[in-house]
Amino acid sequence: MPSTIDEIRTDLETRLTAARNAQDVRNAQIEYLGKKGTVTALLKQISGVAEDQRRQFGEQVNALKQWAAQAIEQRLSNLSSTARRYDIDFSLPGQLMPAGKKHILTQVEEEVESVFLSMGFDIEEGPEIEQEYYNFEALNIPADHPARDMQNTFYLAPGMLLRTHTSPIQVRTMKRENPPIRMIATGRCYRRDAVDASHTPVFTQVEGLVIDKSITFADLKGVLQEFVRGVFGSSTNVKLLPSFFPFVEPGAETAISCPICGGKGCPTCKNSGWIEMGGSGMVHQNVLREVGYDTSIYQGFAFGWGIERIAMIKYGIRDIRMFYDNDLDFLGQF
């Protein structure tokens, strides 16, 4: 309890300045000028003060009371005038701006590209109508090889096809440039697969290739690990499983720890904790020889993943067809 008149005045001043609304001011009014208020209590004390000081004390207390009443009025008036000026209903929506959106596949593609650009990879491109040679023969998939059955192919003319993967870009890049090579390629690929929840005849791949003098299988794993962490988050791990792709040896299927359940097991990873993402491996000697590289000096790795698959896993999308339906309710979500 402030004991002197000056202290009471200072305190009330602080209270009023801090008041956010009229209620705060009214609470202060009660505390100071109410029946049991601080100032009222002083007024009651006047009669008990020694006669020689009563007059002076009485004048001071009355002046304080007058000042307090005025200050409270003033503050109330200030507050109410402020409120009148800005009485806005913020539940009303703001003025609409046209809301553009990049396609989710573009978003994922650019994210993947930026991870690799940051690791010093060049982004290469190639034609979608491709020669059979670049799509198959140069990648160690000779005519009549059963591996051709792995990729149902659309043909435009004998020897001309729609690329079934982005791998021909590897061949074109290696034929054009000498090692060291550090590249990725993203792009549209085509396979003659019937349309269902996990197949569309048009899809998008990201392809990676690193060739130098001492690139190893361990490096493949290291780069994929960085890639996966960059795209799916730092706690995501990579696991390689044996598989076969004609243009790599050893060949591997790459799985990542399920980013949805964190590897504990959920419907997306079929309770295995791991999700298969795509192929990878050490570039086959036949491929290196075909582009004219000396296999006694150069070696390296390659990988190829589906952008749709990455997006599906990252966002929990169950049906690949949605990417090509272009439903605004779908596109607007990402």
Add this chain to the structure above:
Amino acid sequence: MRVKLSALHAAIDFDYTPEELVTKLGDVGIEIESTERTDVLFRDVFVARVMRTAPHPTHHRLQLIDLDLGPRGTTSVYTAATNVREGDIIPVVIPGGRTADGMDIATRMFGTVESFGMLCSWKELGLDSDLLSSEEKEGILHLGSGAIVGSPFEEAWPVGDTAFEVSVTPDRGDALSVLGLARWIEVLKARDADQPFDMGDIKLPLPSALPHARNDGDLAVTINNQSLCSSYIAVLVQDVASGPSSHAFRTQLYQLCVRPVSRIVDMTNLCLKQYGQPTHAFDYDRLQEHRIIVRTSLPGETIVTLDGVLRSLEPGTLVIADAAVPVAVAGVMGGLASSVTAATTRIVFEIAHFDPRAVAHASRHLGIKSDAAYLYERGTDPGLTVSAVPSVLSALVREQCLGSYVSRVASAGIPVPAKLPLNLGLDQVNGYLGSNLDATDMQRLFGYEGIASSVTGTTLSVTPPSFRGDLTSWPEYVEEIVRMEGYDEFPSHVPNLALRPGSESPLKALCKRLRQILVGIGLVESRTVSFVRESTVTAMGLPPAPLLLNPLTVDWDALRPTMAVGLAGAAVRNLSRGREGFASFEIGKTFSVRGQSFDEETRLGILLAGKWQDANWTTPAASTSIFVLKGIIESVLRDLHVPCNVVSSDSAILETGASVLVSSETTALGTLGILRHDVGALLGLERDTFYAEFSVDALLKSIPAIGFKEFSRFPSIRRDIAVLVDSSMTAGQLQAIITENGGPLLKTIVVFDSFQGDSLPTGKKSVGFSMEFASPDRTLLGDEVDILVSSVEATLATRVGGILRRTRV
């Protein structure tokens, strides 16, 4: 490939659970796509022999069947089945039992007589109907004479099993059989126990000695192309008895997931599934001169294959011929003329090793997909199976009582082509893997797979078993090291590469920038499939699009020559679901035909339809219009600093008079306008649609280099004028006059108004311009600007008409 757990257990002892087996096989690269467990769902079903059949006294459809249940005595049941005869061996469920489909069986009265049980068809037993012959699926199931009367049915038939669907990559031909899978299970066992692979653990009969082979007048085999056929063995069987396979054989087929057909076919199928060795049966008496010649086909030769199709053979196709004509396409399909028929009494079985590429080529060229070709393409074992399977087949002939006599085995070629050892440097392996394995580690790992190895200094000499046709070069051996050590056991390492920025092409960068600009403007990006229907393209009046030789559907038989079709599809999809507007773009490849070749070009398509912006309480709805589209294009070009001009367009898909061609100083960039109404209708769009298509390649060429330009830091002065002119005058013409006469201080001109009609005289229109003047070095005075404006007004007056209004700002 589908196979049951019991068939694997019959081939090798192992105690992995089905789940463990799936995981472990997956770890070495053999994927089990699915497993399907079937339980024994019936109870108290026994094998019975029919002693007597008699008609029911009153129900003419029913028969009384007296059954012998061996040690369990006899019983009798009534049945409506019509395929039950005396002596048949059949399953019966007795009272107290239950069928697989859940029916509890009790003694039942048929009229005045009792029936003690029920005869069973495959349905009551819960058998896999895919693995039964059509006879087995009709009425009561008949068991062969090998089934023990009185024994529980589950002992007589392999029910209660797990079926595996094995998915094998093209290099794993060695795993496409029970023997192959058993070998991989042996590898798993060897690895788990850290012991070498032991072929002795395989329980399948694998006799290594050929039966006595004699090449004489009865049956002579000649190989003309040793490089395409390393060995060929012919087994002659006489006095062939036809009919179905024995009970034991059929249950074996059931475990192998092979549907029975006939004794002969069943035997060839068993060899294929059990050993991964295709075999073929010829009718000996239909082979000219009883000769078999493995050769390549001659020009003009044809064959009618087993499927009844006459096929002309590409010269050089590997065939089996008799003394006169080809009788089979080697490894692909046999000929009809030499095939086994009901009249056949003597059979020649073929067991051979053909070159995978020769078979693959013939199979693809002739368009024949057969189980044999599938196996040959992936590589069969030139060693073990070719030498063992003839003996196995001979044994089967005896076991199945197919013929009374296996008379001849004629052979040609080298039974087991020698596999040469390959040298593998320790540094080579470790330098490839980034690992640190020593010779002992590698020998141990190779040992699990039965790959023989020896060490000299820092070099390993390795020799694969004959069934591992995939091991031909050193990286393949490296893969085996990884496979056995475990793919996940290898270290992960970030490569030591030079620090440098990654780069992307200017085209790619431009595509990204365009997307960014368009999204900023408020457009949504679509991605549509690159396929269109050719007839749509033709109806749109566009030049022919590249056609697919093998389209998936007629709706997608060509490659898009324009982005319009896909974007229209996306618009229709959204508008048909109640949306009132669609404003979208797509950047991607379009395709065209150029002579014998094809071109592709990166293009930007923009489609606007309906509302551009929904109404809300602050603003009314905004509709898309041709000027919204033009504004978007102008914004994009301004952002890219591409100066442009427009002339009327002759675009096939845009309305005449409502479309323009936009060009930079040197290059045509694209067109924009109202989509032709009939094209819109064709694509399913009902309302006015605004469409632009630009070449991103052309845009890229038109982007100038930019640098800093001095700008005015003094206040500008604005003057508005409005001109009344003939309607034929364009805003562009007027603007050109203003620019020309406004002097160097004229900074910008904006058209703020353009209208005709109402109060204006007929044939006239009013166009309003807002002009901004500024000087780079001083604050302008109003009077000097007025002089400039007056000059502009005067020129406009003399050249095109009178001034309506003048406003000072």
